[in-house]
Amino acid sequence: MTLSPTDTSRERALCRIAVLILLLALLAPMALAEGLAPDALIKSVTAEVTSAIREDPAIRAGDARRLSELIEAKIVPHFDFNRAVRIAMGRNWRSATPEQQEELTREFKTLVLRTYSGVLAAYRDQAIAFKPVRGRPGDSDVTVRSEVDQPGAEPLAIEYDLGKAGAEWKVYDIRVSGISLVATYRSTFSEEVRNYGVDGLIQHLAAKNRQAAGARARS
């Protein structure tokens, strides 16, 4: 199409439409995410994930790769791994270079997701109940508590810590029976950094992840 230099009104209209589309594209996902309160978010993700597990014979048979695909698609987008790794690193986070921080985040993400997928792999149709969230509307940090029924045992408490990251709520820690998937690493990480430095910690994390990936591939 040819636009003559005098055809400015049409050009301007097109331009306005383009800007409008761009704005809509940018705002739409934000608006959607903004609408979900933290407990609603966790509930809907939990419902999606558990029904996916229920309906997938491969996952029920122990297919770890299928399970991690599910986690990657449904859970990872709602997780703030950067905040998680900062908690695990504590004050040592500042002594890491930006490149090291990036590597730490990547390796820690793999580690935490592997553990969480181990927890999820044990899920078999048990009822999950959510407790009312205690918090004030303006809070930027909230804990969503759930309980998974277990036959003949106390219910398993699973808690999600969420923080507001921009307009969205993101999970930065998960506690199973009071045991944090993130904070439990604090003393390990600080020992590692003290003895081997940040690079040593990254190497050990990577080795651990490689070893686990190998074990998974073999089984």
Next chain:
Amino acid sequence: MPSVLPAATLAMLVVATTLSGCATTDASESGDAIEPANRGVFSFNQGLDHKVLRPVAQGYEAHVPESVRSCVRNVFSNLGDIFTSVNQLLQGEPRKAGSDISRFGINTTVGVLGCFDPATSMGLAKHKRDFGETLALWGVPPGPYVVLPLFGPSTVRDAFGLVPSWFLDPIDYIAGPAIYAVKGTQTVSNRSSNLKASDLVDSAALDPYLFTRDAFLARRLDQIYDGHPPRQQEETEPMPRTEPSDGTADLN
């Protein structure tokens, strides 16, 4: 086994209490004043577990059908409800004590000596309370973290909390060699329900000792506060706030 354990535990406690007394500077923030000794016992326990208990529990899981295993699990869990009920009373929870002793009554009769758990479906939820928690609620401080031989992770307080269970556990009143068979079955049954969890720790931990320690202490705190422990550092923004700029100074 029951005759050896109390002695070993007591010996360990004496060591722990003595050592914690003289550990002044190196008692780290974690409260692990006797870490070297603990690491020794931890690796002893792990060796024993990997050589004996875990393989036996895996065999048990592979060869005994789930219906039987669940019956065995429930029988021991049902006996545990007596001790739980006593601790509920000691913790000032008479209603829960009543609920737990009713569980025992129902499951022992309707549930055929505890093999089944009809009480849960009747609305009496399972609880688990031990004397270590009772001591905690009475204000006894935990003392240092101790890894007990065979028993595993504990604190000085929790180790002392084991003592009344030796008197209140009905199994300990079984006469003759049958007690070894019963205790053995209980140990294998418990270990087999933990197989998945211990695999998870193996795949999650860079340092299994530290991971187990911190997970245990967090779990205990959670139990003592009934699921609502006070959140300390991990709740705060991880960026520097508590520590001044001594990030490298104490790497010594």
